[in-house]
Structures are given as C-alpha cells and as structure tokens.
Amino acid sequence: MGTSTEQGSLRLMIVDDSNIIRRRIERSQQIDRLEVVGSAGNGRDAVDLFRRTRPDVVTMDLTMPLMDGIECVEQLVAINPKVLILVVSALADKATAVEAIEKGANGFLCKPFTDRQLNEALEELLREA
Amino acid sequence: MLKEAEIRTFVEGTTHYFETSGQQAATVGSPYLVTDGRPGTYEYTGVIGISGARKGIVYFTAPRGMLTVLLMRMQETDCSEETILDLVGEVANTISGNARRDFGKSFVISVPIVIARDPDKVAAPHSRSYVIPINWRAHSAKLVVCLE
Numbered sequence: 215m216g217t218s219t220e221q222g223s224l225r226l227m228i229v230d231d232s233n234i235i236r237r238r239i240e241r242s243q244q245i246d247r248l249e250v251v252g253s254a255g256n257g258r259d260a261v262d263l264f265r266r267t268r269p270d271v272v273t274m275d276l277t278m279p280l281m282d283g284i285e286c287v288e289q290l291v292a293i294n295p296k297v298l299i300l301v302v303s304a305l306a307d308k309a310t311a312v313e314a315i316e317k318g319a320n321g322f323l324c325k326p327f328t329d330r331q332l333n334e335a336l337e338e339l340l341r342e343a
Numbered sequence: 344m345l346k347e348a349e350i351r352t353f354v355e356g357t358t359h360y361f362e363t364s365g366q367q368a369a370t371v372g373s374p375y376l377v378t379d380g381r382p383g384t385y386e387y388t389g390v391i392g393i394s395g396a397r398k399g400i401v402y403f404t405a406p407r408g409m410l411t412v413l414l415m416r417m418q419e420t421d422c423s424e425e426t427i428l429d430l431v432g433e434v435a436n437t438i439s440g441n442a443r444r445d446f447g448k449s450f451v452i453s454v455p456i457v458i459a460r461d462p463d464k465v466a467a468p469h470s471r472s473y474v475i476p477i478n479w480r481a482h483s484a485k486l487v488v489c490l491e
Contacts, residue, residue, distance in 0.1 A: 231454060232433045234419055234426060241418060277436060281456050304440025305467040309448040325437045 222246035224340070228253040229260040230287065230302065231278040235325075239273055239298070239302070242329040245336050251305070257281025261289050271339065274319065276303040276310065284317055291318030300339050345473055345490060349445070352373050353401070354475055356441040357486050360434060361479050365416045374474035384462040384486045387427055389435030395451035399468055399490035401434040401442075409482035426459040438486060448451040 226248045228236045236253045243250075251267040254260035258281045264272070272290060276283035283301065292298055301314045304325040311322045320342055323335040354371050361369035377383075388404040410427050411436075419426065432455030438454045458464045472489040 232429050232436075233412070234417065234429050234433060236423075237419065238417060256462055265451075276456055277440065277452060304437040306441045306444035307446075307448050307450075310443065325440070330458050 221250060222269050223247050223249050225249055225251045225267065225269040226271045226273070227251055227260070227267060228271070229255075229257070229278070229283070230272050231255050232275075235275070239332065244329075244333050245315060245340065247272055248336070249255055257283060257286030257289075258317070260286050261293075264290050264293060264297075268294070271336075272297060272299045273302045273336075274299050276301060276305050276314070287319050288301035288319045289313060298339050298342060300335055302332075302335075320324065344471070345488060348370070348474070350473055350488070352442050352445040353473075353486055353488055355440065356438040357475060357477055358475055358480050359408040359441065360438055361413075361477070364434075364437075365413050365479060366416065367416070367480065369477050369479040372399070372478065373472050377469055377472045377474055380467050380470040380472075381466060381484070382474050382489070384458075384465050385484060387431040388458045388462075389428075389432035390451035390458065390465060391435045391439040392455045392456070393439070393450065393490060395455070396425045396449035397490045399488075401435065401439045401452075402465060402487045403431060403438060403484065403485065405431060405434075405477075405484035406482060409479060409484055412480060412482070424459070428459060431455075 228239050230236045242274040252263045254263045256278045275285045300321045301319045302323045321339045358435040385406045390402040393399050436455050443450050467489045475486040477484045
C-alpha cells in the first residue's frame with residue numbers, strides 16, 4: 215500500500231470511543247503535514263475506515279467496545295506494516311505500553327494530555343516517517 | 344478493602360486529571376468510608392467495572408455545571424446531553440486507567456457505563472465504598488471506589 219509521504223502530507227485517522235477526545239485531537243493537532251481523513255469510535259469501524267481511507271498515521275485508544283485497540287493495532291499493521299500508530303490511552307501501566315509497541319504501535323501518549331504533549335508525541339512519531 | 348496507598352493512587356489520578364484537562368487544580372477532600380452501600384451520586388455518573396485481580400466498580404459523579412465548565416476548558420463547544428455523558432464516562436475511564444500505573448495490568452477496566460439523573464441505577468456491588476470528595480472551581484463532585 216502506498217503512502218502520501220512522498221507528497222509531503224500525511225493522512226491521519228483518529229480512533230477513540232469518546233467523541234470529545236476525537237474532536238480534541240483533531241482540533242489540537244498543529245502538525246501542518248497532517249490531514250485528518252476520518253475517525254472511528256471502535257476498533258472494528260477503524261479497520262473498515264483504514265481500508266477505505268488508507269491513512270499514514272493513526273491515533274489509537276485502547277479501551278473500546280467491539281474491538282479493543284491492541285487487536286486493532288495488530289490488524290492495521292497486518293494491512294499496512296508502514297503505518298505509524300500513536301496509542302493515546304489512559305492505561306498507564308508499562309506492560310500495556312510494551313504490548314502495544316510489540317504489536318506494532320510506534321508511540322504511546324498517556325491520557326489525560328495537554329495540547330503540547332499531543333503535538334510533541336505526534337512530532338516524535340513523524341520523525342519515523 | 345483498600346489500602347491507604349491504593350486510595351492515594353485514585354486521589355493523585357483525580358488531581359492529575361483536573362490539572363491537565365481542566366487546566367486548574369482540584370482540591371480533594373479527605374476520603375471517607377461509606378458502609379451502607381449507598382455512597383451517593385450527583386446528576387451524571389460514569390461507571391467503570393473492574394475485573395481481574397480486583398473486582399468491583401469505580402465511578403465518577405458530578406453535576407452538569409462542573410462538566411459544562413470542564414468541557415469549555417477543553418475548548419469543546421458542544422455541551423449537549425450526549426457530550427456531557429461522554430465526558431463523565433471519559434473522566435471515569437481516565438482515572439481508572441491511570442490507576443494501572445500502580446495496580447498493574449491485572450486491574451482490568453471496562454468501557455464506561457454512563458447514567459443521568461437515575462441514582463438507583465448506580466449500584467455499589469459491596470456495602471463498603473471509599474468516597475473521594477472533589478472540589479473544582481465552585482463545583483463539587485466525587486470519585487467512588489468500591490472494590491473487594
């Protein structure tokens with residue numbers, strides 16, 4: 215699957231079961247290269263949306279109905295191993311962060327977060343792009 | 344039964360939430376034990392089921408006024424009933440999830456169940472609950488921890 219990296223801009227998908235958090239991430243992210251292409255409220259919808267919109271970057275909640283974030287990360291990486299995934303979760307234990315990284319996530323931001331923390335985490339993630 | 348250090352985990356999680364998301368520190372009162380199975384609620388409640396090594400519930404309950412101001416502090420312009428319920432669930436989820444820093448991965452949290460204006464639907468599974476009073480700006484709320 216191709217990415218839009220070569221053109222400079224990157225496509226962002228936001229996954230969280232909270233509307234407030236989805237809108238907050240969309241509103242607060244200040245990275246010029248990122249263009250939001252869609253958002254999903256659970257892992258199952260996220261996989262469908264991922265296939266349709268082919269994002270380069272994903273922010274991923276973990277505790278969600280229907281399909282949790284860890285399983286979703288695994289499925290997204292299976293579809294496109296080059297996708298960059300920032301887990302944004304309240305689950306603050308190290309074991310969960312390690313598990314997410316092992317499944318293919320590239321970064322972890324703990325909720326609650328400030329706008330500055332979100333943008334720093336995204337910038338760090340994009341250094342890998 | 345909760346140990347003092349475990350209660351402190353929830354107190355710290357609560358203060359951290361308001362400081363970060365509400366951009367203003369909350370004052371947390373002395374936690375107290377309720378033994379009649381009725382720790383009480385405000386208008387809106389977000390309940391997290393706890394399973395794994397510990398069993399029970401954690402809930403955050405607050406009046407609409409506090410939740411509306413919190414939304415505004417988060418630059419959220421939609422203060423509809425749906426968004427208020429979303430927020431009360433997200434607060435409960437965040438504080439409970441953060442507790443895994445100390446409780447570990449075996450402290451398994453559910454997705455939030457949100458309840459408006461129906462205190463009878465918020466059922467503590469055990470008679471003993473710890474109540475953490477929260478004061479933020481001019482508003483009062485509470486975090487209730489009811490674990491085996």
